[in-house]
Amino acid sequence: MRAYLVAALLLLLILGGTATYVLQRFSAMASGDYSAPPVTIAAGTAESRPWRETIDAVGTVRAARGILLTAETTGDITAMLVQSGDSVEPGQPLMSIDEEYEVATRQRLEARLLLADQLYQRDARLIKENSIPQSQLDQSRADLQSAQAELAEIDAVLKNKRISAPFSGRLGIFQVRLGDYVEAGTALVTLQDVSSLEVDFSVPDRYAPLMQPGLSIALRTAAFPDQSFTATLRAVDSQIDENTRNLQIRASLDEGQGLLPGMFASLVIDLNRETLRVFVPETAVSYSLQGNLVYVIEEDDDGLFVSPRVVKTVAANNGEVVIVSGVEDGERIVIAGQNKLYRGARVQIDPDAGI
Numbered sequence: 001m002r003a004y005l006v007a008a009l010l011l012l013l014i015l016g017g018t019a020t021y022v023l024q025r026f027s028a029m030a031s032g033d034y035s036a037p038p039v040t041i042a043a044g045t046a047e048s049r050p051w052r053e054t055i056d057a058v059g060t061v062r063a064a065r066g067i068l069l070t071a072e073t074t075g076d077i078t079a080m081l082v083q084s085g086d087s088v089e090p091g092q093p094l095m096s097i098d099e100e101y102e103v104a105t106r107q108r109l110e111a112r113l114l115l116a117d118q119l120y121q122r123d124a125r126l127i128k129e130n131s132i133p134q135s136q137l138d139q140s141r142a143d144l145q146s147a148q149a150e151l152a153e154i155d156a157v158l159k160n161k162r163i164s165a166p167f168s169g170r171l172g173i174f175q176v177r178l179g180d181y182v183e184a185g186t187a188l189v190t191l192q193d194v195s196s197l198e199v200d201f202s203v204p205d206r207y208a209p210l211m212q213p214g215l216s217i218a219l220r221t222a223a224f225p226d227q228s229f230t231a232t233l234r235a236v237d238s239q240i241d242e243n244t245r246n247l248q249i250r251a252s253l254d255e256g257q258g259l260l261p262g263m264f265a266s267l268v269i270d271l272n273r274e275t276l277r278v279f280v281p282e283t284a285v286s287y288s289l290q291g292n293l294v295y296v297i298e299e300d301d302d303g304l305f306v307s308p309r310v311v312k313t314v315a316a317n318n319g320e321v322v323i324v325s326g327v328e329d330g331e332r333i334v335i336a337g338q339n340k341l342y343r344g345a346r347v348q349i350d351p352d353a354g355i
Contacts, residue, residue, distance in 0.1 A: 038304070038348040041337035043297055044281055048329035051277040051322055054268050055210070056315075059201025061221070061263040064252070065167050065193040071182040072160040073097060084173040084189070088165040094189070097182065099161040106154045113147040120144045169193035197256040199231055199265055202246035210271050211236050217251050218268040221259065230254045233269070277314075278323040284335045285313060285321055294327050295334040295341050297349075304347050306334060 075098035082094050120140040126132045172190035176182060199219060203211065215233040230253070237248035251267075253259070286293040292313050295306040311326030327333065334341065341347070 038346040039337060039340045040350050041295075041306075041334045041341070041347050043332050043349045044284060044335040046278045046280050046323065046327045046329060046331045046333055048276050048278050050274045051279075052274050053271040055203060055207055055271065057201045057203055057267040057269060059199045059219075059251075059265050059267055061253075061256070061259050061261055061265055062198050062200055063169070063192040063194060063261045064196035064198050065169065066191065066261055067166070068190050069094070069163060069188045070184075071097065071163075071186040071188060072184055073157065074183045075099070075161065075181070077176055077178055077180050077182060080174070080178050082171060084171060086171050087169070088171060088191070089168050090165060092165045094163045094165060094171075096163070097161045099158055102154055102158050102161060106151065106158065109147065109151045109154055113144075113151050116140070116144040116147040163188060165191060167191070167193060169195075192261050194256075194260065197253040197259055197261070198234075199251050199253060199267070200248065201251075201265075201267055202241070202244070202248050203269075205240045205245050205247055208236075208240070208247050211247065211249055211269075215272060216270045218270070219253070219265050221263050221265050223260075223263060224258065229256060229259070231267075278327055278329055279320045280323055280327065280333055281335045282319050282321050284333050285311070286338050294323070295338055296327060297332040297334060297347065302346070304349070305344050306341055306347055308341075308343055 077095055078098050079096040080094075081096070082088060082092070088094065120137075120143070123132055123137045123140040127134065127137045169191045170193075172192065174189045175187050176189075182188070199217075211233065213233055213235065217231040217233060219229040219231050220227070221229075231251040232254060233249060233251045235250045240247055280294060284294050286295070286308075291310045293308045294311050296309050297304055298307055299305075309326045312324040314322040314324055334347070337347075337350075
């Protein structure tokens with residue numbers, strides 16, 4: 001019996017010691033620090049600097065003088081005096097449409113005009129001698145004026161048969177060939193004065209008060225990706241488009257060597273005014289479903305932590321972004337290492353990676 005008591009006592013001592021050890025371990029584990037270690041980041045500072053305001057837009061290059069020449073009468077093309085792509089001068093003949101009938105008609109009308117003039121001159125002498133009544137002279141005068149009008153009419157028809165360049169420029173590709181039959185309105189060829197180019201574009205109506213003639217515009221095209229052209233705002237439409245709520249604008253290119261009408265162009269309009277804006281490195285901006293984010297570094301008694309801020313940005317140059325709202329001048333921000341950050345995350349700054 002005594003052996004059983006000793007064994008039970010020993011068992012109680014063993015179980016008590018084990019329980020005490022387990023409780024001590026759990027107590028130590030509960031009091032331990034299991035928070036995530038600080039995330040190492042690179043830091044920078046938001047800086048307020050003057051910023052020249054601009055507006056981005058897209059437009060189309062056009063010739064200041066450009067037309068589509070069309071036939072104004074019917075007939076067969078009897079002469080092609082120039083070729084596609086030629087440069088022409090004002091008044092230079094381009095092509096002729098069959099005018100045989102009109103030439104013969106003009107000869108007949110010339111003869112009629114000559115006769116009418118002779119009859120009028122004769123009646124003008126006879127009226128002074130009172131040899132004919134006044135009505136005969138009036139009829140002779142009317143016949144002369146009618147003959148003159150008919151000759152002018154056939155001259156107008158002949159002019160329409162002879163297609164000439166209304167201004168200097170470069171021809172496009174002819175849409176007709178020698179011998180083709182054309183009707184009034186048939187497209188013949190385009191003529192563009194590429195020495196004087198314009199660009200048409202539009203901006204939202206909220207920018208209407210800022211659009212003033214004389215503003216400078218930087219222009220780029222896909223054909224010359226490494227070259228920037230300059231243009232000057234010349235005209236602003238007198239109304240807003242009701243369908244798009246955009247304002248139509250036209251600018252003239254100061255130098256557009258190599259550009260062709262119809263090219264797509266990206267534009268940057270200089271509003272000619274400066275405002276103070278906050279600049280941050282482009283790498284400081286993260287993108288999320290909520291919008292553009294910038295992690296701002298804050299500090300409490302336990303050290304540094306970050307707070308994400310939704311910001312409104314505008315593109316800038318030299319790897320920087322303009323912050324319109326969300327971050328203030330002088331605030332420290334994260335510029336690298338955002339992929340592991342979240343609201344309230346503890347951070348430590350890598351002194352060798354910041355700015």
